[in-house]
Amino acid sequence: MFRDITIGRFFPGESFVHRLDPRSKILVVFAALILIFLCRNFYALGLVFLFVLTGVLISRLSFKLIFSGLKTLYIIIAITSLLQLFYNKQGEVLFTWGFFAPTDKGVAAAVFMAVRICSLILISSLLTYTTSPTLLTDALERLLSPLAKLKVPVHTLAMMMTIALRFIPTLVDETDRLMSAQKARGADMETGPLHRRAKAMIPVLVPLFVNAFRRAFELAYAMECRCYHGGDGRTRLRVMKLGWRDAVTFTATAAVAAGIILFNIYFEAVI
């Protein structure tokens, strides 16, 4: 049941996007998120959306996969758009049906919101789909390393995040297996009132925690046996270097940013 969730998963590949330096990917995605919020009209939004779509295309991930990630969020998109249709009273009323009286501006805003949310989700899932969690935290650590001067324990935080991400699939698998094992002993987690079903989860949660602690201790011992002592003086297995791909990507992002600013100035705002 949990396995079908694709958000936050990594799909290995060899594409242009996969091979970008993870630091540039984080920066570009961050910039794109800001740009998406800066868009005031369809020209600007269209430009960002095109940018995001290009990213999706050259990542060579299947469209089916990308949009299955959106599936869980369709409801949010639908609600946001519907709210615009119901409550946006600017502009001319298109038709009335009871108290439902969408205006032309309302329709435009609804479409605008939908495209905006889609772009947000697409660009952020593009980051996690094409970057392994370890690389991602590694890159974050480096981007945040200046904070270490302010005594922020950047390395420790990054290591905690790496370990947490590493164990999410393990815990998901284990939950699945424990649920099956207890179901095999007749546990009924699917029928009955909510409080009964919650209680039926105890045989799953107790061993899940016990095993998680066992694993945490084992990992701690293994790390100590290999003389792990935190961030000071450690060198790296992978040295990140910016390359031509990153230059191309930065240029494209800058161009899109310039385009959006121009469009925002020259065309009328929708919302």
Next chain:
Amino acid sequence: MEKNSIIECRGVSFTYGSGTPFEVRALDSVDLDIEKGLITALIGHTGSGKSTLIQTLNALMKPDSGKVLYEGADINANKASARDVRFKVGLCFQYPEHQLFESTVYKDIAFGPKNMGLDEASVDRNVRDAAALAGLDEELFGKSPFELSGGQKRRAAIAGVMAMKPEVLILDEPSAGLDPAGRRDTFDMIRRYREGTGKTVIIVSHSMDDVAELADRIAVVRRGKIAIYGTVDEVFSHSAEMAGMGLSVPEVTRITDALRAAGVPLKHGIYTLSEAAEELIRCYRQKNGGRG
């Protein structure tokens, strides 16, 4: 039907993550009959689909296509039948000690029987019977299951499934990760269960030495299909084919085969240590003209 089958698989297929890039076809149209009252061993390489197969046998997994019949009735016919079959086909997962959760050993073993809706007296009887089979002293009943030794934990967890007195008991790699003494205890326990109750048992294993001693029937699983099925003799007579699958006949069989090749007149088809010992003594006596 001349064979008395309790479970029948008819063209059972199962795919993990269908429609994603991680699609794995774990079972590919499996046909298999589990005979009543016998111990059937499923052997095969890691990843061959053994664990998936046994989970279809008690409706934890619903096959994508094909049917699983319990005493002739489709177990996936409806929700009720799928839950009912779990009490008839008891499944004990790999590393079952990782699913212990109750505050005491007694309560943990009683979890299954309680879920079946048995009355207190029957639950108590089942728990005591299962603990006896498992060789767990009654003085352990009040202990926390987390305080037991590794082998005891394993046996307590298996007892938790045996306490449901299932018609078919399925054990996934019951001896994995145990020391030789723990393995022996576990197999003794399974043997006692079978002899005491006469019920059907299925064990999953990748060790030939383990199954040769215990099993009446062997099914070799390979890439989601049943590659060979038969009695121990029949299956081990395919030793060349099995070697091709990375499975070898038991250690003693290899040794006695080598001895025979070297001229010792041992009989064919020796699969257990005790058989080998008997046969060697016979040969020795024969050679010394009955004097030895």
